Amino acid sequence: MPNQRRGAPRSESARLAILQATARLFAQRGYEHLSIEGIAAEAGVSKQTIYRWWPAKSDLVADCLLDGMLLPSRLTIPDTGDLRADLIAWLEQLFQLLQEPDGRGLMISLIAAATANEQIGGRLRDSLGGESSLVARLATGVEAGQLRDDAPVAELGEALVGAMIVKALSGRPGESADAVRLVDALLVPPD
Amino acid sequence: MPNQRRGAPRSESARLAILQATARLFAQRGYEHLSIEGIAAEAGVSKQTIYRWWPAKSDLVADCLLDGMLLPSRLTIPDTGDLRADLIAWLEQLFQLLQEPDGRGLMISLIAAATANEQIGGRLRDSLGGESSLVARLATGVEAGQLRDDAPVAELGEALVGAMIVKALSGRPGESADAVRLVDALLVPPD
Amino acid sequence: MPNQRRGAPRSESARLAILQATARLFAQRGYEHLSIEGIAAEAGVSKQTIYRWWPAKSDLVADCLLDGMLLPSRLTIPDTGDLRADLIAWLEQLFQLLQEPDGRGLMISLIAAATANEQIGGRLRDSLGGESSLVARLATGVEAGQLRDDAPVAELGEALVGAMIVKALSGRPGESADAVRLVDALLVPPD
């Protein structure tokens, strides 16, 4: 079957350059100060090439997030078999990130981006945009008998991520003990 | 004792007009489309008068929020004596708000504003900017014996508000049953 | 040979609209009250388009002057063969212009513009911005034997124009007799 379309195919190098430029500028200056013009200049690309493929700045960021270009990889949820320990470890890492100045900026920028794009919000909910899913980890915990069968995993996931987001937005630093308390409050073991 | 300062005193009418214009435009068009120029025009005031008293758009919004000009009054947490019922009722109202198109827009706008101003984030955490405090209500629950003495009220509050915020950001509608499940997951009654 | 530059070419219609708007507003309200914003509005053009091509208001006015859009065409120096008569006629026209209210305003505005831009000053010196040159006319007079060979034509030109400028600035009306006296004082015929 021959090609569907005539004309030059989409330039992969331009696509990459744009996403990388976006990620770089996002990390450097935050979502608020991201501009299409700046991205085009940084990527060595014309504005039109961006507008041809992405309808809005937030969709660009969503693509970056999907490709894992925005978040440090350490933020994925571990699965050692011990749900409580895994969640605590994951939350502690998040709280630590929020205490680095750039870390908090990154999180705030992601929230700001989510404000403009539901997809980004969804990725945040499913454990911050990476491949792993918080809800999947909780479900594994149910299977392993570490959580009651009828535990509302979706709600628990939202509550965990949401607590972190609220901490980020209100500038209240999260400490290790908070992570423990939060997980213990949420995770009622089966009788 | 005579007055402390010379020069004309700050114009109360201008202050009010600015805050009201901000609230009006915020409700109409959202935080993203709020512009100082637009507020000045709506308030019949010069831009300089705004810049003289507020360093940034987000501080203006924070003042509005403090004065209760942005949120419907029904969103305060009730206190009927039954903590579980109160929390469920409050969450249901929030979820209902999120299902109205304007309601979700309002919440998203508040989160966007919080992104630029920690104070706003703090008000969101303390039950959405009003006078009432979610944490205070939880503490009342502890005193009434409806919650264990060592319940981490701060974390629970953050988790509740955060869950709602995550729902808002990810566009997942919250239903009444969700509210019940969430509250039941979080509120472990004393033995 | 292909085109030198990429990107859309400069819009001639915008260029013209800007110059015409400038000329119109200059004539109506004078150099002092000329504003880039006003010109942009009058020309139906964005401010950026003006700033892209002209670094300053005075350069815009200089371009208008060069294109002969600011001065009445009658102000060019005649060449009937009789130098003395030509100069007197030209000066009389200038003096008459200065006695019309708008005429004096025009001249004052030109001087104010020259204050910000040497090019404009140069055009004023070479007989007020038009195509004709006062010095060239004087040189013709030398050739015709109506002026001494070593007559300092440049200095005489500056003195003639300068006298008119001083009259304009000091509000002293120039009369016909003044023109005659001035020319006779400056133009010493050859022995």
Added chain:
Amino acid sequence: MPNQRRGAPRSESARLAILQATARLFAQRGYEHLSIEGIAAEAGVSKQTIYRWWPAKSDLVADCLLDGMLLPSRLTIPDTGDLRADLIAWLEQLFQLLQEPDGRGLMISLIAAATANEQIGGRLRDSLGGESSLVARLATGVEAGQLRDDAPVAELGEALVGAMIVKALSGRPGESADAVRLVDALLVPPD
């Protein structure tokens, strides 16, 4: 006879401070960049005090010029008895001033101010704002028999000052020889 008016008399110290501040800022930054606000701050005076006594910026400058606060004193016309030598010396000094960067700026600023105020133009004409008068010096020359009785002294004065102004505006440097040529062209001795 008691005072005519009630209330505090005009503050002489404020008046002086304002004029001195004006002169200082005029010299430093030129007429164009002079602002009432800046003068008030520099003088330690309120804006209202300036507006109470001077209707416009240009009137302030006119007053400074009258008080001799703007021009170097060396620019007065000498009177050694030799009219030609005096005029040449005076012009040479002017030309020299125009070749210093600040000197040209000063002259341009004065012309710009004259553009807004006829009085200033008049002072420029009467030999640049000082006490001495060019026309008076020329009249002395007539009395001394160095100029024809019917020499048009007013026109000659305007031509001399005007030539200098044109040089200043057009950025053409005046040299010593130019001064000689100009004076010789204008001053026809009696037969």
Added chain:
DNA sequence: GCGTAAACGAGACGGTACGTCCAGTCTTATA
């Protein structure tokens, strides 16, 4: 190969808003 059509760089364009400066007027309290 050769035309044609899309992608692409460059960049001009009409706009909106920014945050700042200053004008000129006013309202206080003090001298």
Added chain:
DNA sequence: TATAAGACTGGACGTACCGTCTCGTTTACGC
């Protein structure tokens, strides 16, 4: 009543980006 202080409306500044557009160039199919 003059003054210092300073708040106020209003207009313009020069800049940054927006999203659209118009060029000339490049690339790859389909004839």
